[in-house]
Structures are given as structure tokens and as C-alpha cells.
Amino acid sequence: MLFAVFLPALLAIFIPYLSKWKEKIHTGYFVLLAPLAVFIYFVSFVGGDFEPVTQNYNWIPSLNIGFDFYLDGLSLLFALLISGIGSLVAFYSIFYLHKTERLDQFYVYLLLFMTAMFGVVLSDNVFVLYSFWELTSISSFLLIGYWNYKERSRYGALKSMLITVFGGLSMLGGFILLTMITETTSIQEMIAQADVILSHEYFGLIMALILLGAFTKSAQFPFHIWLPDAMEAPTPVSAYLHSATMVKAGIFLVARFTPILSQSEWFFVFVSGIGILTLVWGSYMAVRQTDLKGILAFSTISQLGMIMAMLGFGTSAAIFGAVFHILNHATFKGSLFMVAGIVDHESGTRDIRKLGGLATLMPISATLAFFGTFSMAGVPLPFLNGFYSKEMFFDASIELESSSLMIAELLRTAIPYLAVFGSIFTFVYSMYLVFGTFMGKKKLEQLPKKPHEAPIGMLVPPIILVLGVIIIGILPETFNGNLLAHAAEAIYGAPVDKHIQFWHGWITPLYMSLAVVVIGAILAFVRKSWSGIYSFFPGKLSFNKAYDFIVDQLEKTSARITNSYMNGSLRRYMVLILSAILIVTFTFIGLTGGFAWDTSNLAEITVHEVVIALAMAIAAIATIFTNNKIGAILILGVVGYGLALLFVVYRAPDLALTQLVVETITVALFLLCFYHLPNLRVRTDSVFEKTTNIIISIGFGALMTVVAISAHSTKLFDTISSYFVENSYKLGGGDNVVNVTLVDIRGIDTLFEIVVLGIAALAIYGMIKLRHKKGAK
Amino acid sequence: MSEFASFLPDLISVITVICMVVVTISITILLYRVVKGPTNPDRAVALDAIGINLMAMAGLVAILLTSTQLNDVILLIGILLFIGTIALAKYLEKGVIIDRNRD
Numbered sequence: 001m002l003f004a005v006f007l008p009a010l011l012a013i014f015i016p017y018l019s020k021w022k023e024k025i026h027t028g029y030f031v032l033l034a035p036l037a038v039f040i041y042f043v044s045f046v047g048g049d050f051e052p053v054t055q056n057y058n059w060i061p062s063l064n065i066g067f068d069f070y071l072d073g074l075s076l077l078f079a080l081l082i083s084g085i086g087s088l089v090a091f092y093s094i095f096y097l098h099k100t101e102r103l104d105q106f107y108v109y110l111l112l113f114m115t116a117m118f119g120v121v122l123s124d125n126v127f128v129l130y131s132f133w134e135l136t137s138i139s140s141f142l143l144i145g146y147w148n149y150k151e152r153s154r155y156g157a158l159k160s161m162l163i164t165v166f167g168g169l170s171m172l173g174g175f176i177l178l179t180m181i182t183e184t185t186s187i188q189e190m191i192a193q194a195d196v197i198l199s200h201e202y203f204g205l206i207m208a209l210i211l212l213g214a215f216t217k218s219a220q221f222p223f224h225i226w227l228p229d230a231m232e233a234p235t236p237v238s239a240y241l242h243s244a245t246m247v248k249a250g251i252f253l254v255a256r257f258t259p260i261l262s263q264s265e266w267f268f269v270f271v272s273g274i275g276i277l278t279l280v281w282g283s284y285m286a287v288r289q290t291d292l293k294g295i296l297a298f299s300t301i302s303q304l305g306m307i308m309a310m311l312g313f314g315t316s317a318a319i320f321g322a323v324f325h326i327l328n329h330a331t332f333k334g335s336l337f338m339v340a341g342i343v344d345h346e347s348g349t350r351d352i353r354k355l356g357g358l359a360t361l362m363p364i365s366a367t368l369a370f371f372g373t374f375s376m377a378g379v380p381l382p383f384l385n386g387f388y389s390k391e392m393f394f395d396a397s398i399e400l401e402s403s404s405l406m407i408a409e410l411l412r413t414a415i416p417y418l419a420v421f422g423s424i425f426t427f428v429y430s431m432y433l434v435f436g437t438f439m440g441k442k443k444l445e446q447l448p449k450k451p452h453e454a455p456i457g458m459l460v461p462p463i464i465l466v467l468g469v470i471i472i473g474i475l476p477e478t479f480n481g482n483l484l485a486h487a488a489e490a491i492y493g494a495p496v497d498k499h500i501q502f503w504h505g506w507i508t509p510l511y512m513s514l515a516v517v518v519i520g521a522i523l524a525f526v527r528k529s530w531s532g533i534y535s536f537f538p539g540k541l542s543f544n545k546a547y548d549f550i551v552d553q554l555e556k557t558s559a560r561i562t563n564s565y566m567n568g569s570l571r572r573y574m575v576l577i578l579s580a581i582l583i584v585t586f587t588f589i590g591l592t593g594g595f596a597w598d599t600s601n602l603a604e605i606t607v608h609e610v611v612i613a614l615a616m617a618i619a620a621i622a623t624i625f626t627n628n629k630i631g632a633i634l635i636l637g638v639v640g641y642g643l644a645l646l647f648v649v650y651r652a653p654d655l656a657l658t659q660l661v662v663e664t665i666t667v668a669l670f671l672l673c674f675y676h677l678p679n680l681r682v683r684t685d686s687v688f689e690k691t692t693n694i695i696i697s698i699g700f701g702a703l704m705t706v707v708a709i710s711a712h713s714t715k716l717f718d719t720i721s722s723y724f725v726e727n728s729y730k731l732g733g734g735d736n737v738v739n740v741t742l743v744d745i746r747g748i749d750t751l752f753e754i755v756v757l758g759i760a761a762l763a764i765y766g767m768i769k770l771r772h773k774k775g776a777k
Numbered sequence: 778m779s780e781f782a783s784f785l786p787d788l789i790s791v792i793t794v795i796c797m798v799v800v801t802i803s804i805t806i807l808l809y810r811v812v813k814g815p816t817n818p819d820r821a822v823a824l825d826a827i828g829i830n831l832m833a834m835a836g837l838v839a840i841l842l843t844s845t846q847l848n849d850v851i852l853l854i855g856i857l858l859f860i861g862t863i864a865l866a867k868y869l870e871k872g873v874i875i876d877r878n879r880d
Contacts, residue, residue: 606794608834611801615808622812630869634820637861638811641824641831642804644854648835653846656835657853664857671868672875 001055001069004041005118008034012111019104027103028094035086035114042079045071048481052490059128064185070124073486077323078121078245078252080483081330085244086114088461092338093236095458096345106146106234113139117245121252125185126175133171133217136249137164140241144233156229159547163216163226171213171253174206181206191259198263207261210253211270218250220308221278224301225543231293235341238293243300243333248326251304254311255322255491262314265405272312273411276418278305283425287432287527288534292340292350295433296333299376302426303329306393309415313396316496320488321392327484328375328385328472335465336372336433339365342458343437348448352433357442361451364459366438371466375473377430377520378423380513385472387513394419394509420512427520432527575692582699585707595706598713609649616642633670637663654738793841797834804830821865828858 011034019027045053052072059066071079090110097103116139119132138161145157179185181200182193190197197203214220219227230242241247254261254271261267282302289295307329310322342365343358344350359366374381378390397419400412444450453459472479488496523530565576589595619638626632640663647656724737724745732740742750807830810823832854839847867873 608794608797608801611798611805615801615805619808619812626812628817630817631814631820634817634824634865635811637824638808638827641827645804645831645834648831648838648847648850651838651842651844651846653850656847656850660850660853660857664861667861668864671864674868 001053001071001122002057002067004038005067005069005122006115007038008111008114008118012108012115015107015111016104019107022099022103026094026099027107028090028097031107031111032087032090032094034111035083035090038114038118039080039083039087042076042083045076046080046482050076050482050486054124063127065125065127067128068124068186069122070188071122072490073483073488074252074255074323074490075121077327077483077487078248079118081248081327082114082117082121082245085240085330085334085465088334088464089236089240092239092341092458092461093234095455096236096341097234106143109139109142109146110237110240113143113241113246117249120249124187126179126187126190127185129187130168130172130175133213133249134165134168136246137161137168140164140230140246143237143241144230146234146237147232150232152229153232156226156232160226160230162551163223163547167213167216167223167250170209174209174213177202177206177209187256194260194263197260203264204266207264207267207270210257210261211274214250214253215274216250217253218247218304218308219278219301220250220274220305221281221301222543222546224278224282225547227301228289228294228297229544231291231297235293235337235344238296239334239337239341242297243337244330247300247304248307248330251307251311251322251326254308255319258311258314258319258491259493265403265408268312268314268403269405269408269411270312272309272415275305275307275309275312276411276415276422278302279309279422280305280418280425283422283429285538286429287425287531289429290352292343292352292355292433292437293337295352295429296336296340299336299426299429300329300333302422303333303376306419306422309419310393310396311491313400315396315399315401316488316492316494317392317399318396319492320484320496321389321396323484323487323491324385324392324476325389327479328389328469331465331468331472332372332375332386335368335462335469336376338458338462338465339369339372342454342462343451345458346449346454347451349446352436354443354446355437356440357438358451359438361442362438362453364453364463366434368459368462368466369434369438371469372462373430373434375469377427377517378513379427379517380510381473383470383473385469385476388473388476390423391509391513394423394512395507398508416512420516423512423516424520424523427516428524428527431520431524435524571689575696578696578700582696582703585703586699589706589710594710596710596713601712601715609646612642612645612649616646629674630671633667633674637667640666652738654736790841793837797837797841800830800834800837804834817869821862821869824865825858825862828854828861832858 011031015027015031018030021027050073052070054071055069057067057069090107093106093110097106113136116132116135120129120136123129123132141157141161144160145153147153148157178190178197181197181202182190184190184193197206200206216223227242227247231238233241258267279302282298282300282305286295286298286302289298303325307322307325310318310325313319340350342362343355346362347355347358349355371384375384375386378384378386380387380391394416397416400415402412403409485496565572616639619635619642623632623635623639626635640659644656644659644663647653647659724741728734728737728740728745732744734740734744804827807823807827811820811827814820814823832851835847835851835854839845839851
């Protein structure tokens, strides 16, 4: 199974070499092999007596992370979808993408995406699942932005990246919490501990985080906005990622964690509530679109909402319906995207207002579209699979379990009506899609190209998918026993026995379906007369505007915040740094009671020490108030000499020597550069600035004094200097303890001080000698 | 005589301390000139004088500590003071310390 997952990624390594021959043989033919092989491999598992398969491969054993693959019915269904539709899409793209395109990049991204999706659906380890999850986000980002010279492509790619990665990260948070609570990284072991998780205080947070990940990935309300913009991708990508596979990753996630999460009553409220809202909103908005792929994008959103709602219902029938609809949606939506791509390819536009009457020119595509859309609309015909799952949806929506939560009860009453409402609009846009494109007047003069039927290679994949629609429609029981029942069982946790049949008798769901068809047909027929409501609702209230506003405001606000303190003034930065030190240190001293006052260790004070210290203090204060730059340096010289004198008085001849030399050289250096410096400016600080300066400088001085006093009063142990004094001659061979310390005991320090001086010298030399003219490199 | 001999070390230290106090007072008064000093040459001369006082101070401390370690310091102060004062004087006179383009 490891090989099956990584086969596409392995092949991706060779794609750049293979694409060198793209003039002779289209690179897509090589690519086709990988999903086809994986598909055949997974088909071998299908059967009535299927049992879950577990395979473990080590990755990071110390962190309990490994490629633990777990193939149950749910994973198998998804793996078959990914590999099967992957093969068809690869085949379709051979005819869709011209050889002049950058085929190598396209197929590398596509194969990476396949590996990522296989990883997502097969991983049992949450962290591996998350890794693959992010890989799908990244490869999808690359695929959406495939035509990166288009501004809209880049916008769509960035938008989908931001939203899905936002969700992915929150999902990671949920996973980490789950791992902490259960002390395992395996999903199956977590499911075994579901009651522990359920009773844990973090359960609400876990559910919110994981659902956030699922909702963003599956384009649920209000995170659906990235999907319509992702339609800038090449059509094979839209067909594959944005109808059949990636957007179902969120569905998969919810389904996978249903055994844990669905035990909470809120699961129904969130998942079904958001799902039904997405269904209604998506189908409502789809009618408004004029772009074929735009309609399909909102249609996908609404269908995903329907699946999500069914997962939230949590009854055995609903889960079976959800699983069934996952399969159905992948077939008909894949074929519809491919037909939209064919129309675009052959007529040069996807704008439904310019299209019309193509049925006679493109009879095969038109037929395919008829099947796809009628299945999507849920028209009650015995050979359309969409009808069955829609019927199951209605069936499940009226048989909801009652709940103690009031909001859940409210939702329970509203859901059947909302379901019918959403389905009516689904019917409307489906009819609009197919009749607007293929029926009506021909408008050939508006089309950039003269439309004609697509090449046979381009038609094969949608034909296969439509055949899938019909076969599932005619023989649903074949799929039920071998595939769907296992998947539903994996979600529900107990065997589900649900027989799919066309005729149930005169029961409520059938009336609901008939109502949808009748009202939908009427609404579709008089669509022009009521489409004006879209200017009132949503009108300006679009979530795209909200997204743009948020992104724009984030950039502006962060720029404003950054500019507010990063104003380039050194004074401002010093104020910030010093106040931070002041506040932190004083608070810390105050909180911990760190101040200490101990006079037992103090030495006698002599008169001359006091006088020297006073002289230095006066000189230091005088420096601040002088306006003459040479005067300032000379007064500062007093401080330097005073310090040297203190060193003498405190018996530190080496320090005194060094201090004197350095002081003199500093004064000389100042004199050297004074010639080039401007005169001391008369300071024109405002009162506020002056006050801050004074407060901070006095505060900082006080702080240092307090710290010094406390440090001196807190002697926790003896100094080690007695060792130096005793051993400087014995071990170092010198009387001068300071010098022995500098070159023997702590020679390394001295070495690097010398290095510092060397670097400084070189830097000064470089600064003076290597003067570049402005603007020159 | 013996009394005087025993009194001598004490006397020396007392006198030394008195001298130190006097020198520090002298430094303080010089400080007034450095801070106040109406012109920069005033300040330069005052700083030079402070340096001389430093030499005296170092010598006195050496006596007080009965140590020869500070003799280097005294010599060094002398040299540095000279250099510093020359540099200052040259700067005040010409505005530069190191001449370029002598010809």
C-alpha cells in the first residue's frame, strides 16, 4: 500500500525528463499509468466480504509517527474515486492541454496531488494525515495558479491557499489535543477511546478545530468563497480537485471522525446546520452565475453541503445516503466539468450568455450534459444515480432523531423545508446550465471560435463517467453490497443494511421530489422574471467582499501598527527598549521582593573618595547641559580621569593605566572627527519628549542603583578570587594577578577581545577607504 | 627618638591623607573651571592641571599603600597628559590634529 500511495510521487520525479519528448508523445500518456495501476490495485479489494486492512511503516518511531495505512470501506471508496477519476482526468488532460503548455509542471503538480490525496484517505496516523492534508493544499495552490501569468489565477490560488491552510492549521491543533488526551496518534485507537475524549473538557475545542479544518477544505459556508475563484485553474484540475477529490477531503475528515464527534449533540447542530446552509446558499447563488464553471463551482458547494448535512444527521440511512452521494457526485460532476471544458475548448468561451443551441453542433457533449445535469437535479428517472441519493436525503431529513437541545429541535423542523428549497434551486440551475448551453438560439457570431464536436479522446472520460451514472442508476445494488455498505459501516460503526430501489411507493420523499421538479421547472421557465432578486439579496452582502476587506484591512492595519513604532527614529527605539527593561525589571523586583538592603559588608568611606565622586557627578551632570561640543568632551574628560583616579585609590593600577590611555585616545578621536561633525544642535524637543526622556533616564539610573545595591546585599556564596590570588604565582608564574588572569586563567576572553579590536580596526579602514559613490554597486 | 620613630609611620599616613584631601579640593576647584570656563582653552588648561593633580594623587596613594605599583601610572599620566594637551592645543589652534599634504 505504501507503494500505491507513493507511486504518483515517484513518477513525478521522472516527469521532467519524460516531458522532453513531449513533441513526439504527450507527457500525459506516461502519467496515465500511475493512477490506472493504483486503481487496479484498489479494485482488487472490492467485494462483499471486504475486511479492513492495516499496514504499518516506520517513519519517526520515537514520536509515534509512522505511515500507518488503514484501508476500510470509507478509505477504499475514496481511493477508488481518486485513482479512477485521476486516470480519467489524466486522459482528458492529454487532449485538453496543448503540447506548447508547460506539461512537466502540470503533471508533476497533479501527481503530487494524487499522492497527497491517497495519503489523506489512507492514513491512520493523525500527523501523517495532516502532512498529506497540507500537501493537497500546496499542490492545489500550484495547480490553481498554473497559468500564473493571469492575475485572476494568482488571486484564486492565494485565496484558496489562505483559507485551506487556515483550516488545516486549526485541524492540526485539534489533532494535537486529541493526541494529548488519548496518548496515541492512531485514529482507530482514538475511536476506541471515544468516551474518554467525549468526557474531556477540551472536547468542544477539539470538535470546533477539526470541523473548521473540514469546513474550509470542503468549501462549507462561509468558507466556500475560495472554490469559485479556484475555477481559474485548467478544467481537468477543476474536474479533479474541485469536484471529485480535494473538496471531499473535508467530508472524509468529518466521516472519519464521526465515531468520535457524533456522540455529542452539538455535532448535529454544527455539521447539519452548516451543511444545510451551504446547500441552500450554494444552490441559490449558482443560479446567478453566468460562467459555466462558476455554476458548477457553486453547484459543488451546494452538493457538498448536502453530503455534510447527511453526515450530520447521523442516522444509518443518512450516512448511507451521504456515502452514496459522494460516489454519485463524483461521477456526474466530473463529467459536467469535462463537458464545460469541452464547450470552452471548442467554442472559445464559457460565458453562458454567449452560448446557446450547441446541441446540433456538439451532439455527444450535449447528451453527456443532459445525463449529468438531470442526475444532478435529481430528476426521477430510473437510470440516474442522482435521484436515488436525493431521495435518500429527503428520506433522512424527515426521519431525524429528536434531541434535547432546543436549537437542534428547531433545526430538525426546518431541515426538510430547507432541503426542498435548496433542491428547487438545484433543479433551476441544472436546467439553466444545460438548456442555456445546448438549447435555444444559436449565437455563433458571438463566439470566438466556430464550435464543433470535440476530438474523441476528450469525449472518452466524460462518456465513461456518464456510463458510471447510468450503471449506478440501473444497478445500484451491485455497488451497495460491494462498496457502499462497507463505507457506511466504517462511518456508522455498525452494519447498515440499506437497499437501494427506484420505487418506494407513494411516500413523502417522492412527493418532495415531485414538488422539486414541478416548482423547479416553473421557476426555470420564468427565470428572467425573478432573477432581479439577486440585486437585493445578496446584493452587496457578498462573502468575497468580506474576505477582500479582511485581507486588505489586515495588510493596512499591520502596516499601520508597524509604522507606528518602526518610524526610523533611533530615539523612539531607545525609549521602547529602555522602558521595556524598566517596566519588566521593576515589576519583577516588585513581584518577587528582590530588593535587599544589607550594610554589614560595607567599607569605610574616606573624605577624598567622596570628593572625587562628587566631582565626577558634577562633571557628568554638567555634560548634559553644555552646548559647546568641545566643552562637552573636555568635561567628560574629567569623568574619565576621575574614574582613573578612583581606580588608583581602589588599588587597581592596571585598570588605571588602561583607563587613562583609552580616555586620552577617545578624546583625541573625538577631536579628529569633530571637524566633520555639525555643531551641537539646540534641542527642540517638545515638553512631552523632554518629560519622557527625564523619566526614563532617571528611572534607569534608579533601576541600576537598586539592582547594584540588591546584588551587593545578596551574597549567596564566597567569591573565587582568593583562589586566583593564591595560585597566580604557583600556577601562572606571575605576581600580577590581573595579568595572570587575563592571559593564563582566562586567556580565551583576551584572545577574542583582541579579535574585536582587530575587526574594529579593519572595519574603520574599510569604512574610510572603500567609499562607493551613491547608487553605484 | 624612639618615640618619634614609632610615631613616624602614623605621621606620614596622616600627612598623606591631609595632602590627598587638599589635592581633591584642588581638583574640585579645577572642575569649576572646566565646567564654567568661559572659553575652551580655559577648559583645556584646567583639564591639564587636573591631570597633574592626578599624578600627585597617584603618588600619595602609593605612599599610603607603601607600594611601588603605581609608579607606572604616574609616568603614564605624565606622557598622556602631554600628548592630550598638545592634541587639544593643536585642535583649538588649527582645527585639525593630523596635517595632511605638508608641502
